[in-house]
Amino acid sequence: MHSPGVAQRLALGLMDTFQSMNEFQVLVFCGTVVLLAAWAAWWYTKFKFMPIQHPREPNEMPYLIPSKAQSVQREYPSWWSVANMIHRNSVGVDKSPFAFTIFGTKFYVISDPKHAKEVDKNNGTLSFDEFIFDFVKSTGVSDEGMQACYFKKLPEHGVDFPNPSEDPIGVLVRHMHVHQLHPGDNQKNVEKRFLHSFDRDLQIDRIRNSTVISNDAVEISLYKWCGDFFTRAGEYAYFGDTLAGIDDKFSDMFYIFDELSWQITYKIPGIFAGEMKAAHAHLCQSLKLYFQTRQSERGEQAWFTNAAEKGLRSVGVTDEDIATLFLTIYLTINTNTRRAAFWMLTFLLYNPHLIEAVLGETKAAFDAGKLIDPAYLSNHELCPQLESIWLETLRATSTGASVRCVNKDTIIGGRLLRQGNKILIPSRLLHLDGDAWGKSTREFRPKRFLSKKNSARGGSWRPFGGGSTLCTGRFVAEHMIKACVTMILHRFHLQIVGDAALPMGDECTPGLGIMGITQDEDFKVRITKRAL
Template sequence: MADSTGGNLRQAYSSVCSLGLPVIILICLVLVLVLWRLTRFTLLPLLHPEEPREVPYWTPFLGHAISYFRDPTRTLTYARNYFKDDRKPLTINLAGEMMYVITAPGDVTAVYRNSSTLTMDIFTQDLMRGFGVSESSLDRVFTEPNKDGTGLQLMAPNPNRKSLAHLTTDHFRMQLSPGDRLTQMGNITLAYVEKALRWENMVSQKFVIAHTSSYKDISLLHFCEEVILQVATRSFFGDALIDKNPNILEDFLQFDDVSWKLMYRYPRLLSPNMNKAKDKLIDALEKYFNLPQEERPGANWFVQMEEAEFRNFGVPVRDIAKLIASIYWVINTNTYKLLFWMLEFALHDLALLQKITEELNTCFNLDGTLDIPSLQSQSPYLTALFHECLRITNTSSSARLVTSDTRIGPYILRSGRRLLIPYQQLHLNTAAFGPNPASFDYTRFLSDPKLPRNPSFRPFGGGASYCPGRFVAKQEIFMAMAFLLCRFEVGMAVDGVDGKQKQNFPRRDDAKPGIGIVSPVRGDDLVVRLRIKN
């Protein structure tokens, strides 16, 4: 028996040796890799059940970094579905950086309520550094005023002794929340949109492709860009910013197209196109703030207040331009894209288009003026379209830094790690949006009037990051659609000698890292034909 066993061992040893050294090394490496994966993703989670589960991978250190960079939405969807979509906190490894991902509505609410150990400041500062703001200016705007009244003090009332950076967010809300200031902005917006959407004024080569005496063919994407960016810029800064810098909107669009490189902290050497466009935007704003006040009338309360506070803090004009440039980007990056998608979906559903047009017609007074409040109260189909487009085209996320160990339900988030709330993953919650959440269906918001308040619906974030621009964005979009659909017969331009409509629905550019409303794939658009209504 002993001789037989020994013979078998010698035979096995000879067989292994006959494989050759490279094959033996490869087998050993595979065994080590399997043992490592079994230990890390099976054994350790059993020993530490309070740790959010890590999504397994086969490439040590790199983890999911490559797939996340190529398509973050697909990577996060895979991560969520790996754990059977149970919506519990999870962890993904991005080249050694362990990041928590939160997708359960209750956990998201808990994160929003915790501003003491879950902070956004580091990400706000990174954004400002990306725009080139100096460290001395960052230190000034993030330093809280002294209790005894010494040192830098804000001009505006500041009973809670907030830093200028945090008070800026309060000022932004005060400007854009319902009230006198938003009403004033709404009137400016209304006047511009009404004028811009007159037949005789729609002549810009930026969006008019072809025209005759009876119709105009326009690029829908470029039309949305022109109208929304013009009105937003003029309602914040008056006319001087555009009049003194005629190319500012083109520079902004060039920057916006690749702005994800700034968010992902690309080195300047690897992002020359982004930095060139960003620098032009900053140059335009610096030129604007160097003008005497009397040469740039019409700026809204927020812009005037922030300029005064920055100057009061001794922030150089170049840094003021950089700080305002980051706000200008936030103001403008999403609204024109959302209008584009809303019109796309409506034009591909003629029954919906007719319903929206009928209800918008009721929002006009007998003298032809548009009644702004009725846009909110008399447009259920348009509102449902607005919400559904927000739900399926929003690829933004909210991020936090864990500053000390924090408990979320049964799990502990460790200090020093980053936390991500990807809104699109919330918007794919079957418990809130039914069995086919990835499909477009505006009727879900008609059949359930409470759905916009569902904690799984977070297109504008929440808590301290709750976007104050949600009111003005909706107002701008609804005004533009009211004048467009009620003044003109709107349809897809015909393509081909047979007169049939052949235009494809634009594709979403999901491969681009998401930082807001998703863009269409470059080159994808819709050519729309406008005719004056009789």
């Protein structure tokens, strides 16, 4: 006689267990077995069988729970986490579009720059408007305001701005902003106003919320300082001094709001988003007072602010809704610049030899700490180090993404993307791709751009998005960030307080472009006036 095999022993064990169970326990046991079998059948069909049946569709990243009912929020996935989990910095991996489903919505992820270009060019079957509409609504614009902004056609000559397609005012405001930032006199005017504000605020005795060390030195958190002077510059450029006159805490409240504004995107219920909601309400109230101030009593403001307000009023949008809409615009102008300036200064502080290089090559643009030739800084031939530091800073710290809705079945990267799903192009996937950037893609190495100048122009560098939603403020951003960083270097000596390590970026909190830092990564700098 031979001893029983594994299967036999398992069966005997099971029979023993069954015999010792009461009726209820048997019921629970059988129920669990049926559920597990059903789950295994679902999982196998979805992730093994379906891909064989539909080979043209992108492979789906397996997930565990087969429910479409987990709609805590429906539209946006935690793609930050997903992108970081699967980021492809190894060389030569397959970059076909792939899919994942989160909270019942299927997203196709694009990680090949060639495929990103296909998406950018497609304005026929892919669209973005749904996302803007959804975001604006989440900020609290009333139903009447949404109707007036996005569903009411505006006659061609309804406002003092070309509108041949009779677009609603919400769409036209976007075009007006493009017009304001388009290279030329309008853009130069905005930049002049930014520079005026930097010139005013970048003085030792005007560094707000700092600890005074002596007449010539203060200490402050670098992250908060960049947030302060850059936000105030953006505010001055668009609203003049009037908004700060109405509410001198506006930029401070904006900082609180901006750090938490991802809660709007994620539709976090009000009871868990109290601080963000309170800051939002405060800012909207101050903006409302601004728009209730008569035009003649406001100081100089940007052309766009005036034109957009007039357009919105012409279709009956209320003061409350104008204020709420302008807070989103204020966010777009200010959220990324303050962070990019912080990162650029941080990388310079942790690589002091680069400070010397930048000071040397930008000397001719300054006279006794005053920026006399801003255009000089953007001349790549004259300032190659500055250019490479700028490009590498954005590569290393960008966590934005372009998003599109698939309105009709569409082929991208040879794969069939189905109508009703969404597309994501996370810049982080492209920026950490070893095929494009070589080794150590997580490290700050501006030399990449010195030795391979064209990298920035290839599709693998995408901090400003692309296609129809390409950032319209990208030139202003480049010029102004280079200007304030070099102005700081020419005016001050910066020293890290203590032995703080290079801060880690916050890759998990969703953002609109450049990553922030978590609170415990913040560090202080001592700022001392340079002898001129």
